[in-house]
Amino acid sequence: MAATLKRLNAKTAIVTGASSGIGQRSAVALSKAGWNVVISARRAEALEETAKECPSSTLVVPGDVTDEGFVKKLFALTLEKYGKLDLLFNNAGIPGPKGVFDTIPLVEFKQTLDVNVTASFLCAREAFRIFKKQDPQGGRIINNGSIAAHVPRPHTAAYAISKHAISGLTKATALDGRPFGIACTQIDIGNACTSFGGAASSAQGALQPDGRYVPEATFDPEHVASTIVHIASLPNEVSMLEVNIMATAAPYVGRG
Template sequence: MSTAYLSKLMAKTAIVTGASSGIGKTSAIALSKAGWNVVLTARREAELKSTAQECPTSTLVIPGDVTNPAFVKTLFASTIEKYGRLDVLFNNAGIPGPQKQLDEIEHADLLQVLNVNVVASFLCTQEAFKIFKSQEPQGGRIINNGSIAAHVPRPNTAPYAISKHAISGLTKSTNLDGRKYGITVTQIDIGNVFTEMAEKFGFGQGSLQPDGRYLREPMIDRNHVGDTIVHIANLPTDVAMLEVNIMRPVRGKRVDLFVCPLVIVLQVLVLFTRRAWVPLLNRSRGLMFGSVEI
């Protein structure tokens, strides 16, 4: 056996979906630079080959549609055929979906978002689970690309928010079912990143806020996400990391301080008439915290 072939077999192997651009491409390259074999999949073959050219280690390019169960089976079978085992799956493929009010969303648009963002991740998770369960040594790690939208949805993005809440359920369920086989799952919830998808959401021009304003929000470099993926991938499977949030730190720009003296006065009054003033105090606190802009 050649030295290169032995090195390929000794290296760990990761499958990255949606590897043709954005976070998927950046993460695949970062894993490769860290010594991993990387299996690249997405629908656009030319872009996948471009990603592979930037990877210094062994790569396997398999273009296709991860919402297709037959293709997903082929993807994982081809990975095992070439590398012998699988260590990490990064479920990254996803689409933003329509930006419309809930009552204006077409049925077909909802199904498309759920199919790409949820069903594809489930299909890939299922195949990875089978491999992790049967291989020796047993186990492996799955990283699911969630979103801050799994915690705080944006206006007019119901299908996307629904899909990312579903990813949280997939993450927890897979962790529960896989723990006895050494299978661990991490959900990485990413804030605003400079990617093609961010451009579709219009983050560079300003994002719609719940109060109707459009504000330019802080963005992070996608390379920080790639570095985070490498860190998680390199953790042993007996170390669980259920969820990671990666985003720019929040810094307050304005607080309506005139509300603070009112709260202090009300707190003094509560000492004497607690039962009558508690609801008003709670309301004033809500006003104060609601007036913070970030």
């Protein structure tokens, strides 16, 4: 009974894209901070590995967040188990096709928007509905943006466009959520050392606007995870609309 009460009294977070990288590290960090964590991604076995690292109560819900029916199920299962929701970390995403602008296939462009934008909207909408209805009212959404939401890399138009859309999603959510105690943050990450951002630290390096490939400075994604925990710890009446975290030596300021 004591364990059940502790679980219900703890804050609850949903983390998408939690099977690897930033999502995995953030879910584990939130769990170590005492949060109940609901982790979701398409790869069930990888999610189970994430769950093994989470010391607090953890719910594993594999599935595709581009599917509206699955997203509704994900949030319903969260309420069924924990009775409330305090945080959504909209982290799931893909890098999209690489290539000069006029070579990008429409099907791959649409897929990038579907995963990076539509899925984030669907999850944010379900979280918003819960935050608005629950007592006490309110909650927090953190959207994984990118420094590409501000300054794109060459040959990554689909990804950059999708992340610029996340900026709109974040601001619209923050504005419409204001009367209901719903805070929304966009975290823009640059060159965290994950498989997603591997080009920066590879032997070949990342493509620069002048055509060179240059290895770039990276940083440990644990710092992103600790930042997520900090933002999540703030009261809902305090908001961090945009947060940039990157390697100090990353070529962002003055890029291009």
